[in-house]
Amino acid sequence: MKAGKIILGYFLAGVLFFYAFFLWQFPYDRLKNAWVQSFEEALPLSLSIGRLAPVLPWGLRLEDVRVGTDSLSFRLPDLILRPDLPAFLAGKTGLSLQEAGSPARLAGKFRQEKNKNDFRLQLNKAEVQALAGKEISFRVRLSGEGAFEWLGEDWEKGNGQLWALLERGEFQGSPGAQIPLPLKLFDSVRGELQFKEGLARVKRLEASGKENRFILPQPIQIPLKGGALSPELFLLFQMAPK
Secondary structure, three states, rough: HHHHHHHHHHHHHHEEEEEEEHHHOOOOOHHHHHHHHHHHHHHHOOEEEEEEOOOOOOEEEEEEEEEOOOOOEEEOOOOEEEEOHHHOOOEEEEEEEEEEOOOOOOEEEEEEOOOEEEEEEEEEEEEEEEEOOOOOOEEEEEEEEEEEEOOOOOOOOOOEEEEEEEOOOOEEEEOOOOHHHHHHHHHEEEEEEEEEOOEEEEEEEEEEEOOEEEOOOOOOEEOOOOOOOOOOHHHHHHOOOO
């Protein structure tokens, strides 16, 4: 009995040592670069991840995540990525993503079964930092819910829906800095989108500020890949009476 406990102790110590060595040698930078490359090849946006770090017992912490363009970018809260164990036990591939802080106001789930992929996202007043150029920053509060399904690698032909509400906070930075006109005119935006067979259909888009209001006159469609913005969206750059 005593010998069995000793053997079990050595076995567990060996497993822990191997796991610690695996975490130490894991190619975090290579994985980070692969994620960034895949994201930027699929979408007309830039992505940067400051650091990947292990989270015990299993998981990854994504730190200093930034997404956007040269003129407007968003810094997300630190995120925790974990394997979805119930999905694995059911013979599926599953991952969960959530904000590192408590309470988690940003959460997502990805599942893959055979050739079918499914991603769901929930936002509950999640706060992100937005940067307009290099001189202006402000907070954005995000609420919404979305679901998206696709087959194989043809994500641009997937189906789903999304609604979101964006609420802008006060500007911070240089008083003389140039602020993009839509950001000055509107402090909240609400939208509803439907994705079907390679098209994103903007069913609803409303923006409002203290003195201005914009409502999309009619639904518009935008190709998910290789498409250009509809002329109706450029009305956001014009002052509209409330």
